[in-house]
Amino acid sequence: MVRNIVVLGGSKQICDHLGIPPAKRLLSKFAVGETRVEIGESVRGKDVFIVQSGAGKVNDNLMELLICISACRTASAKRVTAVLPLFPYSRQSDVPYNKTGAPLVKAPTQTHSRQGTFTFESVPQTPHPGQQASVGLTNGTASLDKQLERIKLTQDRNGTAHAISPIKRSNTLDSQKSENGGYFGTNFGTNGANGTDGSNHNNGRVPIKLPPFEPQPGYKQWVAQAGTLIADLLTCAGADHVITMDLHDPQYQGFFDIPVDNLYGRHMLRKYIQLIPNHQHAVIVSPDAGGAKRATAIADALGMPFALIHKERRPTQINDRQNATMMLVGEVRDRQCFLIDDLADTSNTITRAAKLLKKEGARNVVALITHGILSGDAIERINASALDKVVVTNTVPQEDHKKRCSKLEVLDVGKVFAEAIRRVHHGESISVLFDYN
Numbered sequence: 001m002v003r004n005i006v007v008l009g010g011s012k013q014i015c016d017h018l019g020i021p022p023a024k025r026l027l028s029k030f031a032v033g034e035t036r037v038e039i040g041e042s043v044r045g046k047d048v049f050i051v052q053s054g055a056g057k058v059n060d061n062l063m064e065l066l067i068c069i070s071a072c073r074t075a076s077a078k079r080v081t082a083v084l085p086l087f088p089y090s091r092q093s094d095v096p097y098n099k100t101g102a103p104l105v106k107a108p109t110q111t112h113s114r115q116g117t118f119t120f121e122s123v124p125q126t127p128h129p130g131q132q133a134s135v136g137l138t139n140g141t142a143s144l145d146k147q148l149e150r151i152k153l154t155q156d157r158n159g160t161a162h163a164i165s166p167i168k169r170s171n172t173l174d175s176q177k178s179e180n181g182g183y184f185g186t187n188f189g190t191n192g193a194n195g196t197d198g199s200n201h202n203n204g205r206v207p208i209k210l211p212p213f214e215p216q217p218g219y220k221q222w223v224a225q226a227g228t229l230i231a232d233l234l235t236c237a238g239a240d241h242v243i244t245m246d247l248h249d250p251q252y253q254g255f256f257d258i259p260v261d262n263l264y265g266r267h268m269l270r271k272y273i274q275l276i277p278n279h280q281h282a283v284i285v286s287p288d289a290g291g292a293k294r295a296t297a298i299a300d301a302l303g304m305p306f307a308l309i310h311k312e313r314r315p316t317q318i319n320d321r322q323n324a325t326m327m328l329v330g331e332v333r334d335r336q337c338f339l340i341d342d343l344a345d346t347s348n349t350i351t352r353a354a355k356l357l358k359k360e361g362a363r364n365v366v367a368l369i370t371h372g373i374l375s376g377d378a379i380e381r382i383n384a385s386a387l388d389k390v391v392v393t394n395t396v397p398q399e400d401h402k403k404r405c406s407k408l409e410v411l412d413v414g415k416v417f418a419e420a421i422r423r424v425h426h427g428e429s430i431s432v433l434f435d436y437n
């Protein structure tokens, strides 16, 4: 039994491992929706661990966590540690756009909303010899061409620049209107401020007609970078320490000025693979380049071959993540494949990867994912997909998912977090616990 420690919101596994009962707290809501938190026991001088996962009602959960941390801090807790099995907002740490310039916030897709309508297609398809160049791969300069066309200027015989596009005068621009009805701009002419006709064009500024402002395709809207804010909120609320698992972007730890322990889920995934007979003949596959390091770590540790699926993201519409070509690098024919990723949210990535692997001759495809968020119709998508099995951990509650998906297998991370809590409490090394080799 560990003394002088309080665990709020901890699962039965965590509390059993530590040999303590879960601490009492009362969470409720006012009619207006505000969160109310009441800590049911004294935390004075105690080492407090508050367990809260960043899935489900993410914003409510985050608010509850912040209020809990603050309540413990003001109730004289000696130290407060936020234990976040899945770190909220971790995909929005510092890069608010994906590689195509589209905001990370995903628009709901209409076409994939019902069971049986999923295609798992990579559009445009993976290029094959003899196939025509895909539309997606040619549009890299298309938007630039369009913009150039729109603002293309031509010089008249006198060297004065005029816009070709039709002029629409807005109220704002009217205030800048010159006496002769034009709009002032930079002198693009080669004949100097006065032009060749000798007339003075308003102190050297030649009237040009600007096209009206319209957001162009590929225009990047401003999207908040929530990473620093979340880190600051936790620290301001009074957290002294954070424990989490498989941060989507490990550099996120640098956003904090308190210690962050990022535990590895891959340790459990590796153990799972090791128990499968003849696993040495299988292939470890990363479904995107971002997760290659994670997947190769497992492949290297087990001496297994590795393959990579590369997402070529040049969509035809800026918010269309479906339009990414997926290309396989590596040999998977007649082999079992283990797809490794940190999280599955819509499960688009793993289901499309599974289809590609089967198309390339894979015998069997098992996805091993640390955070099975599985929002929206992700479960239906998995059920209808080429995936033979999906193994996730319970960093996100899986009871409901498990009932709806027979392909799902859940690994328990309770012991891992309990041991991390015990070590932090006693000031023991955490990295030793997760030494890989």
Ligand SMILES: O=P(O)(O)OC[C@H]1O[C@H](OP(=O)(O)OP(=O)(O)O)[C@H](O)[C@@H]1O
Pocket (backbone or CB within 6 Å): 091, 287, 288, 289, 290, 291, 341, 342, 343, 344, 345, 346, 347, 348, 349, 350
């Ligand atoms: O289930 P899904 O909705 O398809 O999301 C899962 C994918 O999203 C994350 O990567 P992300 O696409 O954010 O990009 P990155 O790996 O390049 O950072 C994650 O690593 C998965 O690959």
